[in-house]
Amino acid sequence: MKEAYLYSSLNGQVQCHLCGRRCIIPNSGVGFCGVRKNIDGKLYSLVYGKAVAAAADPIMKKPLYHFHPGSSVMSIATVGCNFRCKYCDNWVISQDREVKGMDLPPSKVVQLALEYDCQGVSYTYTEPTIFMEYAYDTAKLAREKGLFNTFVTNGYMTPEAVEFVSPFLDAATVDFKGSANPEFYKTMAAVPDVEPIYECLKALKSRNIHVEVTDLIVTKYGDSIDDVKALTSWIRDNLGPDTVFHILRFHPDYKLTDVPSTPLNTLEKAYEAARDVGLHYVYLGNVPGHRYEHTYCPNCGERIIERFGFYISRWLLTKDKRCPSCGWSIPIKGVYHPGDLEYHMPVI
Ligand code: SF4
Structure with a gap:
């Protein structure tokens, strides 16, 4: 405590x-x-230093595609969440109200990150905002050891919280659901107002924190292409057309086990809508092997980074992160970490 x-x-x-x-x-x-x-x-x-999950993950699992590509991150979470998503795939820990977990103080998290050859620490699986004290103290120590820090967040952080954590936060994945449709948020996640998410995104951007945005397309309930167009237009106008946008496939879980996975053609339509709006870097997630997992040069269309699931299978950029075909500069923060990124589960 x-x-x-x-x-x-x-x-x-x-x-x-x-x-x-x-x-x-x-x-x-x-x-x-x-x-x-x-x-x-x-x-x-109540959850300070009480990790309910800890694992070394590939950074693409967060997902972060344009930030230290190929790196691994020690990922931690506590129980609890400020949303009540009916389809949450981490509901066993996010909706648990019994305070539990292993004793894993910030210094031990950083030690594990170094032992497992991670380049960063990620605060993820549940909502890091609700365990801010634990995340902040860990992030500070991690930075001292040369590690970067990333949040995977639903974006409901207040501007004060963003300001507070920003000196130690390098990147954030901000997860929209149902393309930010306000009714979807009310009925599916018990969230009364989506406006704080937009404010959070602007606050992160203004502090030069690398941001990637995801959008979970939920079959039948949150799969409107008009909503995708509205959300991506907002991103283009407020965060810029180079903002990385991930369209994620829903799969049945928790209270939505009778709803089928998002059809592939719905995801592809959403991808095309986001590209038509003018976003340069759009990806499909949870569909390993799909052609829209790769990076294409927005200038000449050349395939320049190939991926499969959480891994990079082919890296074709020049050393200064340009398209090898036309020389277009590709916005990627940090260095490429090639090598074996086999999934590791630390034994604690
Ligand atoms: S305002 Fe604080 S106490 Fe309330 S849900 Fe958000 S993080 Fe939890």
Whole structure:
């Protein structure tokens, strides 16, 4: 347990300022995420140093395609979440309200990252915003050891939270669901308002944090191509046409086990819509082997990075990250880490 970093108190109640819900929590109560508790007028994180998952992952699993490609990241999570997605594929840990996990203090996370030859640490699987104290302290130590830090987030962080973590945060994958359709968010994730996500994205961008955006296309409930067009237009206008956009295939899970996986032609239509809007780097995810996993030069159309699932199978860029055919500069942060990226599961 650790006292929270971003909250205010008044007459025994506390208000958490980490995510857009801005919960007001009475004494002995917990916030919507279930892991932040008011104890006698002070807010505490109940999950500090309690990792419910830890694994060395390829960075493309996050997904981050234009950030230290080929690297691996020590990935950690705690229980809890500020969303209630009915299709969550990590629901066993995200929706668990029993505080549990192995004792894994920040120094041990960093030690594991180095032992497993990771180049960074990723705060992922559940929502890192809700375990900010743990993530922040780990990120600070990781940076001291030359590691980078990435969040995989639903984007509901407040601007204050972004500002707070930004000195140590290098990259973020911001996950939209159902192409940001407000009704979808209300009925499928219990999220009253999508506006905080746009604010979070602008705040991340203004702090020069590398951002990639994903959009989970959910069969029948969140698969409108008009919504894809609206979301990608916003990204183009506010974050720029070079912003990497991943269209993710839904698969049945948790409370949506009777809904089939997103049909391939729906995903391909969404891909084409995003490219037509003017985004240069659009990818399909959760469809290993598909031609839209690769990077194509936006200038000449040449296939310049080939992928399969979470791995790079062919890297054709020049040393200064240009298209080998026409010389177009491809926006990729960090260096390419070639080599064997076999999946490792640390034994703790
Ligand atoms: S992080 Fe948790 S306690 Fe804080 S505002 Fe969000 S849901 Fe509420």
